[in-house]
Amino acid sequence: MLGNVWLKIKVFFFISSVLAFLSFLFFNLFDHLVTRINFQQGADNTFRYLEQRIKNHQYELITRSFDISSKLKVTTDKKTKQVVFDTQGIDANLLFAFLDGNGSLVTGSFRIFNSMAGVPAVDRAIRDGVASDGMLKTEGERYLIGVAPFNVDLGLDRPKRMIAVTLVPIREALSGVSVTFPAQVYADSTLLYEFNKESLLKINSGERQTQIQAAVDDILAGNAPRPIDRWLQISSFSLPSDIRSAGGRTTFVGFMSALPGYDVYNKSVTYIGLYALATIIITLIFTILITYDVDRGFKRLAADISRLRIGEKLVLHKYSHGAGIVVSSLNHLIGNYQKHNESVGHGSSLSALVPEIKDEEVEIPEPSFDKKRDPAPATDTSKTVRTGGTDPKIAQPVDNADPYAALWDTYRGIKEKNGEKVTDQEKTSFLAKLKTNRVSIMSKYSCRDVSFVIEEKEGKPVIKAKPVK
Amino acid sequence: MSVKGSLGLLSLIPVCFPIMLYAGKLTVTVTYTPSAVSREETMPEAPIKDNYHQISALAPEKIWEPEGYYAVLEGTDKGAPTDETAYLRGLSVNRNYFLLKIDGKLLLQNGESFAREFTVIDDTGTVTKEFIVKPNTTAPYAFMRTGTYTFIDNRNPTCKIYVKVLAACVIFPVRGPSLRIDLPVLDPGTYSFKIYYAFRQIFQEDFSMVGDSVQDVSYRIADREVFRSDSTTFTGSRILSRSPVSDRPGPAGAPNVGASQQQP
Numbered sequence: 181m182l183g184n185v186w187l188k189i190k191v192f193f194f195i196s197s198v199l200a201f202l203s204f205l206f207f208n209l210f211d212h213l214v215t216r217i218n219f220q221q222g223a224d225n226t227f228r229y230l231e232q233r234i235k236n237h238q239y240e241l242i243t244r245s246f247d248i249s250s251k252l253k254v255t256t257d258k259k260t261k262q263v264v265f266d267t268q269g270i271d272a273n274l275l276f277a278f279l280d281g282n283g284s285l286v287t288g289s290f291r292i293f294n295s296m297a298g299v300p301a302v303d304r305a306i307r308d309g310v311a312s313d314g315m316l317k318t319e320g321e322r323y324l325i326g327v328a329p330f331n332v333d334l335g336l337d338r339p340k341r342m343i344a345v346t347l348v349p350i351r352e353a354l355s356g357v358s359v360t361f362p363a364q365v366y367a368d369s370t371l372l373y374e375f376n377k378e379s380l381l382k383i384n385s386g387e388r389q390t391q392i393q394a395a396v397d398d399i400l401a402g403n404a405p406r407p408i409d410r411w412l413q414i415s416s417f418s419l420p421s422d423i424r425s426a427g428g429r430t431t432f433v434g435f436m437s438a439l440p441g442y443d444v445y446n447k448s449v450t451y452i453g454l455y456a457l458a459t460i461i462i463t464l465i466f467t468i469l470i471t472y473d474v475d476r477g478f479k480r481l482a483a484d485i486s487r488l489r490i491g492e493k494l495v496l497h498k499y500s501h502g503a504g505i506v507v508s509s510l511n512h513l514i515g516n517y518q519k520h521n522e523s524v525g526h527g528s529s530l531s532a533l534v535p536e537i538k539d540e541e542v543e544i545p546e547p548s549f550d551k552k553r554d555p556a557p558a559t560d561t562s563k564t565v566r567t568g569g570t571d572p573k574i575a576q577p578v579d580n581a582d583p584y585a586a587l588w589d590t591y592r593g594i595k596e597k598n599g600e601k602v603t604d605q606e607k608t609s610f611l612a613k614l615k616t617n618r619v620s621i622m623s624k625y626s627c628r629d630v631s632f633v634i635e636e637k638e639g640k641p642v643i644k645a646k647p648v649k
Numbered sequence: 650m651s652v653k654g655s656l657g658l659l660s661l662i663p664v665c666f667p668i669m670l671y672a673g674k675l676t677v678t679v680t681y682t683p684s685a686v687s688r689e690e691t692m693p694e695a696p697i698k699d700n701y702h703q704i705s706a707l708a709p710e711k712i713w714e715p716e717g718y719y720a721v722l723e724g725t726d727k728g729a730p731t732d733e734t735a736y737l738r739g740l741s742v743n744r745n746y747f748l749l750k751i752d753g754k755l756l757l758q759n760g761e762s763f764a765r766e767f768t769v770i771d772d773t774g775t776v777t778k779e780f781i782v783k784p785n786t787t788a789p790y791a792f793m794r795t796g797t798y799t800f801i802d803n804r805n806p807t808c809k810i811y812v813k814v815l816a817a818c819v820i821f822p823v824r825g826p827s828l829r830i831d832l833p834v835l836d837p838g839t840y841s842f843k844i845y846y847a848f849r850q851i852f853q854e855d856f857s858m859v860g861d862s863v864q865d866v867s868y869r870i871a872d873r874e875v876f877r878s879d880s881t882t883f884t885g886s887r888i889l890s891r892s893p894v895s896d897r898p899g900p901a902g903a904p905n906v907g908a909s910q911q912q913p
Contacts, residue, residue: 235701283739294761298741298808307688309707329707
């Protein structure tokens with residue numbers, strides 16, 4: 181498990197690099213898409229909707245003022261001249277006030293003011309006889325108001341002018357509205373209402389809290405909104421107002437975040453840490469899986485090499501992950517060694533094993549049908565039988581009809597002589613092996629043909645190939 | 650006491666009581682008939698745009714003059730300053746313009762159940778004071794220097810109070826249909842009699858008091874114009890009018906400057 185450390189490190193580094201690169205590409209793609217979303221459009225539409233909502237509410241308040249004025253019952257005692265205003269016919273849940281012609285409170289459920297003179301909508305009713313709407317601010321509340329003037333008959337020489345006022349807190353008017361993003365409503369610099377407060381808390385926490393608050397303060401001071409960063413933008417809209425109006429300036433502030441909640445600094449760090457940890461674990465698993473297979477293959481190869489006897493060769497396709505090349509090279513080395521050993525005897529140097537192309541003889545490994553054989557003592561007195569090559573001009577085959585058949589006969593003869601069974605399947609494999617090796621040797625040595633000979637070595641048939649120029 | 654001694658005492662009288670001997674008497678009567686003003690005159694600098702809907706419901710009623718008249722006699726500093734009261738009601742005040750003599754007080758009477766916060770700015774734009782009028786209380790504000798002061802309601806910018814503080818004069822607010830001013834002891838000298846509507850001077854007459862003269866004049870105010878409707882009575886000495894008196898004062902507008910004159 182812990183062997184081959186450098187290989188493991190290399191694989192780990194490679195996979196980590198690939199994953200990091202892919203993560204980088206993914207992040208850039210995501211960032212690219214997110215920053216191209218037009219946040220502003222959605223906010224503008226929503227703010228227009230809110231404005232219309234307030235307009236409709238104010239219009240409704242005017243009609244409600246007319247309505248309550250019609251329900252007010254005024255009676256005058258002829259003797260005492262005392263005037264009684266009866267408001268029992270008016271919905272008790274309504275917030276309303278009846279004022280006299282100077283704006284002083286006569287009766288009503290809204291009793292914060294003794295006089296509403298100075299409220300622009302009331303002044304318009306007093307001065308111009310106009311029903312209108314507007315806003316009104318008190319210590320802790322902002323109201324939408326609707327004002328309607330009307331005349332009452334007090335039994336005097338002419339009717340007396342009165343004014344009906346209905347009110348509703350802005351927060352109440354907005355409570356039924358659904359907004360898809362976090363937003364705040366301010367009257368001047370006083371926070372009146374918040375939409376999607378939970379989402380807003382997620383956005384308005386962490387290290388950007390100061391930036392966001394500064395941007396909101398900037399908007400409330402009358403400046404244009406500015407983006408916090410590419411992922412979070414602030415949008416604002418102010419209702420048409422006059423600084424001299426009684427309601428102050430009503431401002432909607434929207435927070436358009438591409439990643440609501442995820443952009444909190446602490447959470448971002450956590451998510452990045454988790455992502456990195458997951459990447460490391462995945463990379464480790466893949467590293468172990470890959471190197472384990474390689475390790476196993478080479479361990480098997482090493483075990484086979486350690487059990488290898490003189491004259492034996494390794495099975496070519498038995499090993500995976502590139503070990504086949506090593507096997508082929510080893511077999512080649514063994515063949516050269518054997519050949520050199522035969523010609524110059526033992527003790528020859530390694531360089532002597534390297535054949536020249538002219539005299540090249542390549543020993544072909546036994547076909548893969550090689551199976552376990554009984555151990556036999558190594559001997560150098562093996563009988564060598566040259567049965568001819570594939571080139572008719574060079575080789576002198578026993579059977580002119582098929583040079584490979586002659587080789588097979590020799591091969592089979594050696595085996596049978598040594599008491600081994602030969603099957604038909606073995607012949608097919610033998611012939612295929614010869615043909616394959618012929619092609620590969622021709623391409624390797626750039627020769628015209630290849631001549632094969634079968635020799636007996638330690639009671640085993642050994643195939644040797646020689647390039648023909 | 651001998652005759653000689655009596656004559657000696659009599660000769661001391663003018664020395665000890667010169668005013669008694671040479672002061673004149675002035676009696677001024679001002680009658681005032683409230684008149685209507687146009688809607689534009691009562692509106693702020695520009696219409697307030699805080700609403701979306703305006704529906705005409707009733708015919709507009711007459712709007713009576715919201716500000717007060719003042720009779721001002723310049724040339725004498727006699728008499729204690731008269732205090733004025735501004736009634737804070739709703740988000741506004743009953744009047745916006747007040748004339749006060751130096752050391753006079755403006756009493757701000759808050760009739761609401763919430764406090765009113767004011768910032769006071771003098772005519773150079775400097776904030777002189779910020780103060781709060783508590784709910785249902787009256788707060789006095791004394792003026793120690795001449796000039797024009799502006800009281801701005803911090804929460805309701807529509808509510809502004811302007812105060813002009815004058816010196817070397819006597820100010821008589823015209824608070825009813827008739828105002829009678831009796832000045833039994835007025836030193837010989839030159840005086841100016843002015844009538845203001847808010848800060849707007851709509852009439853001026855300059856005159857001189859000579860010796861122990863007695864003058865009784867009457868003025869009539871209507872539609873922000875002043876008409877002289879009296880007959881001058883001379884008793885003992887003589888009174889000299891420095892300029893022709895016009896009984897046809899100019900229309901409300903820029904103040905008359907200098908001698909009594911007719912506005913073009």
